Amino acid sequence: MDEALDAKLRILTDAAKYDASCASSGGKKRAAGKSGIGSTTGSGICHSYTPDGRCISLLKILLTNYCLFDCAYCINRRSSNTRRARFTVAEVVSLTLGFYKRNYIEGLFLSSGIIRSPDYTMEQMMLVAKTLRNEHGFAGYIHLKTIPEANPWLIEQAGLFADRLSINLELPLQKSLEDLAPEKNTATIKTAMGQMRERIVEAKEERRHFAPAGQSTQLIVGADAATDDIVLTTSASLYKNYALKRVYYSAFSPIPEASRFLPAKSPPLQREHRLYQADWLLRYYGFTVPEITDGGDHGMLDLDIDPKLAWALKHRALFPVDVNTAPREMLLRVPGLGTRAVDRILAARRHMRLRLDDIARLTSGLKRLRPFLITLDHRPTRLIDRADLRQSLVAPPVQPSLFD
């Protein structure tokens, strides 16, 4: 690779790294056609991990970091003094294929600063996807960051080539968006999301290809005053109204060339981690937003303990739960029991009455479970009423795993 291209790659990768989304999942399985390359596995593959613990699944780059917009949280905003570069369509195609053929990546995640006009930019991005698909028989994963300000016909086309489309909402409060991203508009973003949702649902019914891996979005946490309550309420409504596959939370990271409007401090990684846990409770554990935020204070989640444990400690009367008789919904509420462990318990229960030893074989979280669970040979005695229960269950501070 020549030096000029290498320099561009560095600038346009650096500019893309604050977007949390990297997943190559959600689609159907697909294999390369004769003489083509590329496949998708359904669940996606992480090909590498950087020392920030995040995985590299896709080649995540910007087409260009020149931008007409001036969003304060973004390093590429118009008023930033960052170094600028621009790839040609052919360069992105060549990088994607070159990386893919060496098994470095699952595909491409292409985003872009807005140059000339939203339409022009979106067309250039689509040209990349179209060239990969039509001229190179590329069947790997393509995620396009849609530009909501572009005209709707471009979105109609993007879904034909991409596996996933996404539009970042970035800030849950309309007011924050007005303050920090003057060119953006919540209504425009949601209209585009609605259009994508409708098309994705229809295409699935008609068994046609239109963004088969669905759409996702990102919320930035810690750049404005939005509480966890507001963030999670926004997520719940996005999941419900736009059938999003994922909402990503990105702890606002200090950026070189930071705007004066924003906090210059370490990103609130723990908060981001708790939001991901809460998001999981929303989607897979039958929790509602009020139940989750009830575990914390003033609309913020407890940073020291996970949201499920926080909820359980405030609802001790519901525990301990008998592992041999409790319904699935209640087992899912036991701190330390994940969906898989619950399913294993339910399967095992059909064959035997469970003891503590059996539970130890079915899950790795036994220590945290003990105060909340009744087994054939274990009944927690008043442990649930102990004042120091919280302290005994708070894990010693370790760096959390931030990303899945």
Added chain:
Amino acid sequence: MNTAVTLAAGADQDGFRLAVRRLLAADVAPDAVVWGTPDAGDLFGGTLTGDAPPVMLPRALAAMITPVVCHRDPERYALLYRLIWRMRHGEPALLANPADPLVRRLETMRKAIRRDLHKMHAFVRFRETIAPDGTARYIAWFEPDHYIVEATAGFFVERFRGMIWAILTPVGSLFWDTERLAIGGAGSKDHLPADDAFEAGWCSYYESIFNPARLNTVAMRSEMAGKYWHNLPEARLIPALVRGAPERLREMVAREATAPVHRDPTRAVAAMTRQNPQSLADLNRIIAAAPGLVPGSARAVLGEGPVGAAIMLVGEQPGDAEDIAGRPFVGPAGQMLDRALAAAGIDRTTTYLTNAVKHFKYQQRGKRRLHASPTTSEVKHYRWWLMQELGFVQPKLVVALGATALLALTGQPLPLLRNRGPISFDGQAGFVTTHPAYLLRLPDPATQQTAYTAFVADLQHARSLASA
């Protein structure tokens, strides 16, 4: 006396299955079997030979055997045979109990295999070398934990079908020539090309995508254990990235926010309004340049007629003749329409004609291109264009010819006949009638005549509305 079973080194799937058939036929209990590989030396015990009747195993059991046979644990065969034996001797549902210690252990082994497969899919790194004949070849060296090389072949073939590649490992190798897979013995790292055209670029990418503000090596190591690092080109960057991260973060946080470059925000806003097509010609340029949104012809058939026409007719989509001519309504249905327009006293040249879908969707049957109806979402793909077109033409009356046009103009699939007659499309005066192609499809001349008369009457009605 014990029965000795000797299997080939590695994952001997066939050998194990044959042994199981023989053991079950001879009714040998698990405790009486000694399992070994050729390099383990002579085993004490008798051996079984000859054919044995096939054994039907439940699918869940087969799904346990195949991966676990790939495990490196020398006890794998004994454990699997014990499982099979118990399931055939009074515990048919054993596998469904995840709390059973044997099931648990095998499940753990299966999980280890799944993980090993997954990591091999993820961490194989090809290097490219150009053969003397100019073709590119891709070669990788990888060290799996278990005997999974054959088991990964399907994944790599499906993914890199169009490439010539080889994956070499200490326990076997895979070779693919774009058509056939060959499986060979142990490979050597010496055959890996010394360098690669994209490796430096990949390392640049790895360095640049790392965010020093989020250093978390625990999470990295749990997914990408140190044992993989020596075969990953990017891993040699890790120590320096980790060492440098705190300093880079301090620097970023400490750096005073620089005065923003003042750029005029009106430019961005202007760019957004300017981007909308400014005229019908503008819009037509966009439509003509865009790829089709239906499977079929790449040629867009644009609307035809004067801007400001009193009547705008919207059909379904261009057909074979329209696609060849590049004009709307020139095929058999178009001729029928021309006849009806003349009968209704409407001058085609002062009318605007267009289609809901701008490309000919068809299925190839031999030499013929058979019309295929656009689906609801396909019609909607074109909707925004049609609405823009309508906005530029600004007719007094827009006539939907058929259900597809009705769907395109309302955004909803509505029954045609129930809506026949005058209608309002979001404030735009409209009229709904049948598509002329419908008349052509009617088999009986008498019915056709009745339908034609009704169609002409509709057009006359539309004309009177448009001239009112």
